[in-house]
Amino acid sequence: MNRDSCWRExxxxxxxxxxxxxxxxxxxxxxxxxxxxxxxxxxxxxxRHRFDCRTLDRLVQLAEASExxxxxxxxxxxxxxxxxxxxxALHTALRTPPGQRVEVEDENVIEGVHETLNKMESLVATLHxxxxxxxxxxxxDTLVNIGVGGSDLGPxxxxxxxxxxxxxxxxxxxxxxxxxxxxxxxxxxxDRLNPATTLFxxxxxxxxxxxxxxxxxxxxxxxxxxxxxxxxxxxxxxFIGITAKPEKASEWGIPLQNQLLFWEWxxxxxxxxxxxxxxxxxxxxxxxxxxxxxxxxxxxxHFRHADFxxxxxxxxxxxxxxxxxxxxxxxNAILPYDGRLAHLPxxxxxxxxxxxxxxxxxxxxxxxxRTCPVLWGxxxxxxxxxxxxxxxxxxxxxxxxxIVPIRRYAAQSAHLQEQHRLALANCLAQARxxxxxxxxxxxxxxxxxxxxxxxxxxxxxxxxxxxxxxxxSLGQLIALYEHxxxxxxxxxxxxxxxxxxxxxxxxxxxxxxxxxxxxxxNEALDSATRGLLDQIRKRREPA
Amino acid sequence: MKICIWGExxxxxxxxxxxxxxxxxxxxxxxxxxxxxxSIRAExxxxxxxxxxxxxxRIMPADENDPFSAxxxxxxxxxxxxxxxxxxxxxxxxxDTPVLVINQSNLGTGASDELQTLLDREREQQVVYLxxxxxxxxxxxxxxxxxxxxxxxxDERARVTFTALMRPFTREGTExxxxxxxxxxxxxxxxxxxxxxxxxxxxxxxxxxDHVGVDIETVRDGMSTDQRVGPHYLSPGCGFxxxxxxxxxxxxxxxxxxxxxxxxxxxxxxxxxxxxxLPFRKLWQHYNCDLNGRRIALWGLAFKPGVATVExxxxxxxxxxxxxxxxxxxxxxxxxxxEFRRIYGDNPQLVYCDTPxxxxxxxxxxxxxxxxxxxxxxxxxxxxxxxxxxxIIDGRNVYDPQLLRDLGFTYYGVGRGx
Numbered sequence: 001m002n003r004d005s006c007w008r009e010x011x012x013x014x015x016x017x018x019x020x021x022x023x024x025x026x027x028x029x030x031x032x033x034x035x036x037x038x039x040x041x042x043x044x045x046x047x048r049h050r051f052d053c054r055t056l057d058r059l060v061q062l063a064e065a066s067e068x069x070x071x072x073x074x075x076x077x078x079x080x081x082x083x084x085x086x087x088x089a090l091h092t093a094l095r096t097p098p099g100q101r102v103e104v105e106d107e108n109v110i111e112g113v114h115e116t117l118n119k120m121e122s123l124v125a126t127l128h129x130x131x132x133x134x135x136x137x138x139x140x141d142t143l144v145n146i147g148v149g150g151s152d153l154g155p156x157x158x159x160x161x162x163x164x165x166x167x168x169x170x171x172x173x174x175x176x177x178x179x180x181x182x183x184x185x186x187x188x189x190x191d192r193l194n195p196a197t198t199l200f201x202x203x204x205x206x207x208x209x210x211x212x213x214x215x216x217x218x219x220x221x222x223x224x225x226x227x228x229x230x231x232x233x234x235x236x237x238x239f240i241g242i243t244a245k246p247e248k249a250s251e252w253g254i255p256l257q258n259q260l261l262f263w264e265w266x267x268x269x270x271x272x273x274x275x276x277x278x279x280x281x282x283x284x285x286x287x288x289x290x291x292x293x294x295x296x297x298x299x300x301x302h303f304r305h306a307d308f309x310x311x312x313x314x315x316x317x318x319x320x321x322x323x324x325x326x327x328x329x330x331x332n333a334i335l336p337y338d339g340r341l342a343h344l345p346x347x348x349x350x351x352x353x354x355x356x357x358x359x360x361x362x363x364x365x366x367x368x369x370r371t372c373p374v375l376w377g378x379x380x381x382x383x384x385x386x387x388x389x390x391x392x393x394x395x396x397x398x399x400x401x402x403i404v405p406i407r408r409y410a411a412q413s414a415h416l417q418e419q420h421r422l423a424l425a426n427c428l429a430q431a432r433x434x435x436x437x438x439x440x441x442x443x444x445x446x447x448x449x450x451x452x453x454x455x456x457x458x459x460x461x462x463x464x465x466x467x468x469x470x471x472x473s474l475g476q477l478i479a480l481y482e483h484x485x486x487x488x489x490x491x492x493x494x495x496x497x498x499x500x501x502x503x504x505x506x507x508x509x510x511x512x513x514x515x516x517x518x519x520x521x522n523e524a525l526d527s528a529t530r531g532l533l534d535q536i537r538k539r540r541e542p543a
Numbered sequence: 544m545k546i547c548i549w550g551e552x553x554x555x556x557x558x559x560x561x562x563x564x565x566x567x568x569x570x571x572x573x574x575x576x577x578x579x580x581x582s583i584r585a586e587x588x589x590x591x592x593x594x595x596x597x598x599x600x601r602i603m604p605a606d607e608n609d610p611f612s613a614x615x616x617x618x619x620x621x622x623x624x625x626x627x628x629x630x631x632x633x634x635x636x637x638x639d640t641p642v643l644v645i646n647q648s649n650l651g652t653g654a655s656d657e658l659q660t661l662l663d664r665e666r667e668q669q670v671v672y673l674x675x676x677x678x679x680x681x682x683x684x685x686x687x688x689x690x691x692x693x694x695x696x697x698d699e700r701a702r703v704t705f706t707a708l709m710r711p712f713t714r715e716g717t718e719x720x721x722x723x724x725x726x727x728x729x730x731x732x733x734x735x736x737x738x739x740x741x742x743x744x745x746x747x748x749x750x751x752x753d754h755v756g757v758d759i760e761t762v763r764d765g766m767s768t769d770q771r772v773g774p775h776y777l778s779p780g781c782g783f784x785x786x787x788x789x790x791x792x793x794x795x796x797x798x799x800x801x802x803x804x805x806x807x808x809x810x811x812x813x814x815x816x817x818x819x820x821l822p823f824r825k826l827w828q829h830y831n832c833d834l835n836g837r838r839i840a841l842w843g844l845a846f847k848p849g850v851a852t853v854e855x856x857x858x859x860x861x862x863x864x865x866x867x868x869x870x871x872x873x874x875x876x877x878x879x880x881x882e883f884r885r886i887y888g889d890n891p892q893l894v895y896c897d898t899p900x901x902x903x904x905x906x907x908x909x910x911x912x913x914x915x916x917x918x919x920x921x922x923x924x925x926x927x928x929x930x931x932x933x934x935i936i937d938g939r940n941v942y943d944p945q946l947l948r949d950l951g952f953t954y955y956g957v958g959r960g961x
Contacts, residue, residue, distance in 0.1 A: 131867035135832060138817075138822030237832055 013055050014326035020048055022435045024456050033336055038312050039302045042476050044312045045463040048435045049319050049399075059318035060308045062491060068314065072304055072491040078104045078265070082497035083362060089497040090263075091270035091482065095293035095475070104265060116261055116275050121286045123240070123278070123445045126170035128285070132199065134237055137228045140199045143175045144189065145279045146219065147203030148211040151242070152179040154272025155203075155279040155339070157343035161474055164340075167285040168527075175279050181211035195226035201240045203276050205268055210506075216252075239441060242275045257272035267497050269350050270482060271449065288471045295475025303483040313483030316462065320399070320484065321491055323460055325357055325369050329397040333387075334377030337404040337427035338420075340469055344403070345377030348481055354486045355496035362493050372491045377401075381426055391434060392455055400434060400461040402427050403477070405469040434459040442461040544708060547572055547605055547613035547633050552676045553583050555619030555649045557682045560589055563596030565711045570613055581878055584848025588683040609636055615620030617706065618658075619675070620648045622791045631657045632670075643668035645703050647675050649791050652732055652798075655724040656694060667699035672724040673733035679849070687712055692719045732795055736808055738790045741776040742783055743811035746818050749779035749958025759958030760940055779957045781912060781938035782819035784846030784855035801904035819857035822910045822938045823864045825955045829934060830907070835869035838931065840906040842899055843913025843939075845879035852888070853879050857938065858912050866892050875902040877915055900929060908934040914941050923950050 001009075026047070035047040035056070051059075074081050078088040090109060092310045093102045125131045145155055156177045176193075178185045200364050204212045216239075223234045231253065241254035244262050260275035272280065273293060281289035299313070306315045315513060324328040332352075334345040358370035378386060380402065391398050404427045409416040423449040437457020438446035446454065464480075466473040491495035513531055515521050524532050546562055547570040547736060548555045556578050563569045564754050575774050576597055578584050596602035617637060620628045642662065655714040662668035672695030677685050687911055689712060696702045706719065708824060713719065722730070724908060745763065752759040759779050767774035783789070789812075796808035827834060846856035856879075865872055873894045876883065880895060887893055896902035897920060903909050911918055919941050925931050926948060937956045947954040 126867065129863070129867065131864060133827060133832070133864075133868070137820070137827035137832075233832055 001061055001065055003065045006058065006273060009057050010055070010062065010322075010326055013051070013058060014322075017050060017055065018454075020050065020328065022048060022316075023439045024462065025050065026435060034074070036194070037315055038308070039310075039312050040298050040476065041473060042299075042312060042465050042480065043465040043478075044316060044318050045465070046315060048321070048431060049322065049459070049460045049462070051319075051322055054308075054314070055322065056318065057237075057356070060314075062321070063314055063318060063487065067490045068487060068490050069256045070310070071486075073485060076102070076147045076300065076304055078109065082235065082267075082495060083106045083493055084498045087191075088265040089267055089270065090265045091267065091273055092237065094262075094266065094273035095297040095479075098299065104263075107520045109263070109265070109338075110490065112263070114524075117286075117290075120260060120275060120278055120281055121139075124281050124286050125383075127173060127282055128167070130172070134232060134236075135195045135223075135229045138196045140197050140238075141172050141174065142193055142198045143173060143201060143279060143282055144198060144219070145175065145177045145203060146186075146212050146215045147201075148179040148181070148278070148361070149207060149350065149354075150268030150271045151175055151203035151205070151209075151213065151276050152346045153343070154269075155277060156275070156433075157347040158272060158280045158474060159283045159471065160343050161340045162280070162284045162288065162292075162471055165284040165288050167288070170283060170285060173281055173282060173348075177279075178212065178215055178258075179215055183215060183218055185497075186215050190219070190222050193517045195223050195238075198223075199238055199240065201242060201278060202249075202252075202254070203242040203267070203270070203278075205244045207241065207252060211291060213252070230296075240278070242278055245273055248272050253446055255398075267444070269354055272478070284471055289309045291471035292475040295472035296471075296476075296479035297475075298472075299479035299483065303479075310517045311517075314487050315479050316480065317484040317487035317491070319460075320373075320488060322540075323399045324371075324373055327397070327460075328368060329399050329460070330373040331396055331398040331400055332373045332375045333383070333391065333400045334375060335380040335383055335400055335402050335427075335430075336377075337380040337402060337423045338408070338469060339379050341403060344381050347478075348377070349375045353483055354499050354502075356489055356492065356494060357501065358489075358492075358494040360494065362495060367492060367494065370486075371490075371494060373399075380404075380430065381423055384430065388430070391459055392401050393452075398459055400431070400459065402431050402461055402463045404463070405466050405473070410468075430459050431463055433457065433462055475531070512539055544568070544615055545570070545613040546615045546708075547610045548617045549610075549628075550618060550624070550648065551579065551583075552619040552621055552648065552898045553578075553586065553679065553682055554677055555617060556583055556589060557586070557677060557686045558592070558617050558619065558647070560596060561683065561712070563593065563599070563601040567601065567708075568744065569596065569602045570605040570610050571602060572610050576602060576604055580850055580852075582679060582847070583655070584674055585849050585914055586682050587680065591720050592683070611635065611880065615642070615643045615645065615704070618644060618646045618648050620650075622649045622651070622787050622794070624648070625650050625654065626802075628654075628658065629661065632661045632803045636662050638668075638670060639666065640699075641667070644668075644670045645673055645705065645706040645708075646670055647673045649675060649697045649735075649787070651791075651794050652725060652728040655728060657881050659724070664676070664698075666798065667700060669698045670724065671696045671701050672727045674727055674734075676731075676734075686713065689713065689717050690934035692717055693727055693730060694719055694721055694841050695724035696721055698952050701715070724863040727788045735791055736795050737789075738806060739783075739788075739811050739815075742778075743814055745777045745779045746782070746814065746957070751837055751948045752891070752958035752960055755813045757830055758944070759959045760956075779940060780818075780914075781821045781857045781957060784857060785821070785850070785852070789855045807950055816860070819860045820864060821957060822857070822912065822936045825906055825936050826910065826934075827868075829936075829955070833868075834865065837870045837907040838905055839870050839872050840930075840940070841872055841874040842875060842876075842902065842909060842911045842918050843915055844876035844887035845915075845936065848913055851882060852877040853883050856912070858883065859886070861912065862887065862893075866890070873902040873906060875899050877917055878914075900925060902919075903929045905929075905931045907932045908936060910936045910938060911941065912938045914939040923947070924951075925952060 017112050021479045031047045034053055036045040064523055076092045078090050080086050080088055082089050093109050094113055096110050100110050102110055132140040134140055159175055176189055202216050235253045236255050239254055241249035242260045243249045244264055246259055246261055249259050259277060266274050303313050307533050334348050336344050352375050353372055358371055359367050361367055367505035408420040432441050435457055437455035485496055522533055545568045548559045549572045551573055557811040559569050559571055586591055594848060618628055655670050674693050750760040763777050766772050767938045785882060790810060799805040799808055844853050844858040871892050873896050874897045889931060901938055935952050935954050940956045942956050943961050
């Protein structure tokens with residue numbers, strides 16, 4: 001079967017299944033056994049999607065017809081899957097144990113990966129032992145990560161999620177994240193920090209990102225003002241540069257021994273496994289960081305070798321394709337039922353929407369169907385008090401991802417364990433009500449309710465269970481979504497590894513900087529922009 | 544009376560020496576009849592009194608006699624040796640006869656009451672708490688002629704026995720202040736905390752003095768003229784160490800923070816740790832934040848002069864910092880070198896030196912960390928000649944800044960206004 005015939009069959013299935021309510025599917029007692037899948041402690045429950053096992057077979061056929069198997073080899077073996085930029089996307093290499101070979105331009109990248117990991121390890125050890133000294137000889141006790149996008153979201157999400165895995169040696173080190181280009185995060189922070197004990201981590205793949213360099217310049221000046229020491233000395237003791245462009249970092253003034261390198265073939269939103277993960281390694285120790293990598297590597301091997309019928313990332317992707325392309329659902333809510341995963345929705349928003357928010361196929365033609373939906377999310381229990389109303393009674397069909405660990409607070413008080421039970425109960429209840437609507441009630445009373453108290457249900461959802469949230473299981477979870485994204489990109493025939501869509505805005509901003517100052521340069525602009533520029537210039541002068 | 548003395552603290556040895564002089568029969572439990580710690584051996588007047596007692600047959604090792612045959616048991620174990628103390632008292636409780644335990648150990652508030660619970664009041668087995676107020680260097684004088692004796696005692700018979708035992712030392716009109724055991728322990732605890740606060744305060748002032756450009760030693764002299772302040776425990780330096788003092792304050796700080804949410808003493812302890820690295824920070828700044836490949840001499844590794852131990856000593860933190868920065872250390876200590884070596888072992892960055900002068904050969908700086916008498920008046924000309932860079936960082940303010948500067952040294956002290 002080729003792609004077209006697969007799609008045709010799937011459309012036929014969809015026509016047949018669309019009229020059926022999820023409650024009808026769930027009446028099948030064996031549904032959970034048939035549609036839940038496990039790998040290495042991760043359970044993926046797809047039984048609340050509006051399809052049956054036959055549909056899933058057809059979806060797998062579509063994956064095969066899309067040559068996903070070859071595409072996975074291309075990805076993991078370092079072929080230039082990012083064809084618009086002619087380079088590999090080797091985030092899987094970043095978590096490959098030493099001793100293996102993956103070649104890019106005749107060079108075994110695994111060696112470089114472990115060189116960087118070893119250098120990270122030695123920097124982390126210096127920090128943890130209290131022997132990274134600032135300009136007056138005091139030990140560094142504060143890390144400020146300056147980065148934006150992938151250089152911010154990944155480390156921020158993981159540090160927050162894994163806070164309780166801090167080893168004793170890391171207890172004394174505070175970590176902050178600064179990204180916004182307007183300096184608002186940095187300004188508030190600098191008021192509170194001690195310059196003598198603060199280390200800035202500049203994370204920028206290109207080392208030309210204006211957001212990051214603007215913040216870095218402010219940080220550097222703050223240190224100069226506080227210490228009266230020369231810039232060069234401060235850069236040596238208060239800055240680490242993480243980049244794929246060492247020459248740019250050197251040019252900015254970061255000495256070689258303070259540089260941690262990654263590579264062109266590491267995409268920003270796939271970079272938390274690389275040196276960009278340095279703040280994570282500081283927070284949870286190098287052994288914790290290696291656990292994170294090991295968890296992801298376990299998912300990589302599974303993605304590469306498991307049959308598509310039991311391949312978690314592939315199945316998660318196919319469920320999405322079914323919802324998006326065959327059921328016309330264009331919104332995906334990410335709902336972790338664990339406060340530690342507060343930053344996961346933002347992280348996945350970037351991972352999915354920056355990767356698959358595309359409409360041109362690899363051959364340059366326009367796609368003929370929908371690609372990435374709109375993703376958003378929030379800690380589940382909090383979202384229940386915010387946008388669940390729309391999920392339950394709005395007009396939008398939304399697919400939901402419920403993510404929750406089974407055990408929490410094992411070593412803590414019974415009260416806290418009870419709170420987690422409460423979260424678990426809410427998670428299961430919401431998935432149930434979204435699927436069944438008021439049919440979830442046993443009695444017939446629902447029918448008697450006024451229309452505004454009715455729940456129509458039929459919102460599909462995925463539940464992802466892990467035993468516990470650990471560095472390992474977080475690694476698995478993130479890799480699961482990375483490979484889901486790649487699988488969908490392969491099916492949609494788009495390139496998930498470029499982001500040309502963000503370039504024009506950056507360019508336009510440079511032009512606008514001049515326009516803000518010089519009214520004469522505005523003539524070529526559209527009337528809306530001219531109007532706003534006018535207003536801003538007028539009101540900018542103090543009254 | 545027959546008295547058995549338990550524990551290796553100065554207070555125990557002092558009691559043994561002086562009680563023996565008045566005809567008591569002393570059994571010394573433990574390692575032998577000579578204190579292991581040099582600072583105790585150096586206690587003025589102690590050793591010849593002990594020798595006299597041994598020669599006269601009034602001080603004998605307990606292992607040759609039955610320690611439990613004594614009527615009075617003097618407990619002078621260190622803080623942290625609570626378990627040991629409990630075991631001794633539990634063994635005493637097995638006796639059928641009356642027993643008086645005089646506890647002179649710093650085990651914290653409530654410890655003596657706990658020991659009392661192990662004993663049987665019905666059989667006149669009693670604990671009296673005598674706070675250890677002896678200062679190193681004046682222990683004999685202070686034990687023999689106490690101005691006041693604070694005593695935690697809650698039993699009349701015990702009071703009578705204790706008073707009789709101490710009569711030779713109190714007949715000049717020493718006031719005996721009786722209070723409950725717990726109150727006496729709390730008093731000891733309060734005094735120690737106060738001393739730590741004074742040390743913390745003077746070190747804070749020393750840091751400020753550096754900023755303001757005044758010599759803290761001059762300021763300290765001035766401060767002590769106010770009778771309300773007095774001269775004691777006001778020596779600025781690179782932090783206090785030692786297992787006992789630190790552990791005792793930690794216990795106190797923990798108690799305050801747990802029960803009162805007070806961080807007062809915790810802050811003192813934190814600042815003390817911070818202060819231990821002061822000589823390192825001065826050196827770091829002197830050499831523009833780069834000590835890689837420098838040769839640094841350390842004089843003094845022990846946490847205070849007169850001891851062979853380096854527990855919680857500033858030398859440990861400074862050594863760690865210098866090793867991490869890639870400096871080579873040339874270290875000397877009259878007594879603590881073996882213990883220091885046991886911790887650090889052989890390391891290409893560490894040179895163990897037999898004499899102070901061999902330690903300074905080719906050195907880029909000398910850090911004085913313990914005020915052993917041996918270091919107070921070196922041959923400055925020789926020192927200057929031997930060193931590669933004549934930089935002295937005086938962590939104990941033993942040198943005269945003006946003299947050293949006149950001799951061509953770069954001098955940094957603690958709060959001396961540079």
